[in-house]
Amino acid sequence: MVESTAAKAPATNRIGLTQADYKGSPSTLCDGCGHDAITSQIIKAAYELALEPHKVAKLSGIGCSSKTPAYFLSRSHGFNAVHGRMPSIATGASAANKELTLMAVSGDGDTASIGLGQFCHLVRRNVPMVYIVENNGVYGLTKGQFSATADIGTKSKGGEVNEFPPIDLCGLALELGCGFVARSFAGDPKQLVALLKSALSHNGTAILDVISPCVTFNNHESSTKSYKRAKETEMPLHEIGYIPFYEQIAADYEPGSTIDVKMHDGSHIVLKKLHQDYDPTDRFQAMTTIYKANQDKQFLTGLLYIDEKKTSLTEMLHTVDKPLASLTQTELRPGKEALNEIMTSLM
């Protein structure tokens, strides 16, 4: 991993900020909530990558998960939107200012239930952003009702059985042509932070479906999204290393044991083979792997799919070099001749 060479974690990063500079206000979530574990890794990733906080915009919908942008990067603008509709806010913000790094947090209810439509269209448009789904299989904030990612047969705290099939957000993202699809676990910080950094280097929508147990409503014995169950069943596809563009690759891997993916910004993702051969640039393999894991009730994590060549919305809009939000009257208002020309054509 990146920091392994340093003897002691530096007090400041490349741009002179401390890890504390990437924190937010104190969390008000339940003690032990998976969402807080993810928040910590977001802070760590942003600090280690030395993101400039003012260039980041944090976005979310509504839910316990969607509250979390208040708990990290307090020096970045944040937007707690309406339930299930964060993708449209993100799309507008991205069009307005293409220099922003958009970091979005949503829940499984926010994304797979009320927000499914906007999720699909965001992915389809390939809005450049990191989209984290903090997936606990329930609506935490409204006290534990099943969400659309709840597994078939899982039981609620009150003993009710879910009889509807789950929506697999990674499978859906792949189907929609997403160029970065990953699944992780709030209880696997090492993998999560590497995936977060990789996602931040991706040009396009990066979907991270992170199983994030709700300790209050969905962490019991008969739940399929509890810490215990996730820990027992997690099957990482590979070990993920992230090498930022400003560092050298120190390759000491056995030949054939790793896959190296070069990212848009010059960074590298190094995937070290574990049990099986897995090529995350093969969309068909990704599809079958996801379907098979679901069939076998396996909890597969890692980088499921990556395509660094996809065109993002920013490129498709063909706007001027500067962000639209920075344009002034001289650039925005055509001259008198233009109006005259239009008027004459209407006479």
Next chain:
Amino acid sequence: MTSLATESEKALDKSRIVNDFSIHVATINGSGSQSSNNVLMRSIFQMGIPVSGKNLFPSNIAGLPTWFTIRVNKNGYIARKKEVDILVAMNPQTAFEDVKSLPAGAVCVSPVELKLDAVRSDVHHYQVPFTELAAQATDQIKLRKLLTNMIYVGVVGELINLDFKEVEIAIARQFDGKQKAIDLNITAVNKGREWAKENIKKADPYAVERLNLTKGKIIIDGNAAAAIGCVFAGVSVVTWYPITPSSSLAESLEEYLEQYRKDKDGKATFAVIQAEDELAAIGMALGAGWAGTRSMTTTSGPGISLMSEFVGLGYFAEIPAVIFDVQRVGPSTGMPTRTAQADLFSAYQLSHGDTKHIVLLPGSVEECYSMAMAAFDLTERFQTPVFVLSDLDIGMNNWMSDPFPYPTKDLDRGKVLNAEQLNKLGEFARYKDVDGDGIPYRTLPGTNSPIAAYFTRGSGHNEKAQYTERPDDYENLMNRLNKKYDTARKYVPKPEITIEKDAKIGLIAFGSSDPAILESRDQLKVANITTSYFRLKALPFTDDLRKFVESHDRIYVVEQNRDAQLRELITMELPEYATKLKSVLHYDGLPIDARFITDAIMAEER
């Protein structure tokens, strides 16, 4: 040939009606009559005669009845005229009903095989062998239906003494340099013209004569006018979901942007995104407004309903975005292509909690243009969603207008602090009323200052944008938002007020009712009823409203909806004058006409 052919030429001459009549063309939609109607209308316009055109069309692509009415009026009255003077009955499905509804003495031009003279004997029938003439105009069978439309232009033109040089110019313009199409259409017009010359003995009184009243004027629909306003307002992010009657606003906007808003390298200073629905359209507009661009979306009633939740967030979180609502009748099945002014309530108070919005009410195509610009200034100044409510009648119909003036006012980008200003101030509280006008300062994402950032959320925030559920914080927020709304009264477009000396009656109206009101006031004057007129251009109301209501005995609020929505809002504003307020309500889906208003007021005043 004609039922009144016995009338002497002399009597006819005396009773000639020049430059004051309506032409009603009944066709089937999808039959290509639109070009012919445009040519007819433009030819009259080019003769210097004031004219207006309205398309009354079904929500269908092909096969249902459509009417196009052209009003020719030397006095410049451009509202719909209820009475039809010249009917061109091309649609066999509706011909019997169309001809039955004519007033006695009107003209009916129809295909000979419909035998409409059997239905009414008290109108002037000119029965034309269209099929035969079309066959003479072209040997291509599939073109004959289209050319039939141009043949009636020739017949009607000959009847009303149209200058055929102008028809040729109008055709050349309509078919934009496509010489083959131009030639073919001119041939068809001439077929109709020659036939009429040889076969019609004119017995009706209607004719046009050249005037000089349209020189330098333009013809445009309100949606295109609004689009031009948006281009010059500097709109940068446009999001929309197709819905009649607003689609043509977004579509012509995109065309104008492509033409006038690219830099020398061909890169755009705008982004247009066709959203997946109206929820996304308003979300994108708010996201872009939050990030600092001038953003907008266009829709109609059903879309407004879908935008409700987001507009509430925009109001509470104080985010700019302009929403064009080109109003139509109710839900999506049945009457979506008919006009109404029935979204006033919903736009004004759209969403949950205590919300009220700035709503602009353009009454002409020129105001669609100027208010588009005003809307962007207001939305950024007040950091709140702003509605522009036009309707199908203004938005999609063709209106004559003076050319639009180039804006003289600079863009008002509102209270936005940049990094330098922030560093000088040393502190920043997003929702603090620093200036005492209720309008806080905002920062944009991307501002390079450690104190620039804030967290945007709905109702629960204090001055520093921190999460709060304290009663006093919420109350303070609500009161400040109210104060901000009061400040807006001084910024919104002022009403247009015409006070008649000694008038005891005042009329209040808004939007597309204006031309009908102006004409009705003249009709009322003839009946010795003088009226003052207050044309509302925006909500919130300005102080002028109270003065106007106070100084008249009876107020007629004229509007195109069932529930007297404007009258209700005035009653809320001035409860003490509630008993003075009467309603004239028009809500059949057609544009309001002057006679309707005059009759309603005369009935009360008698």
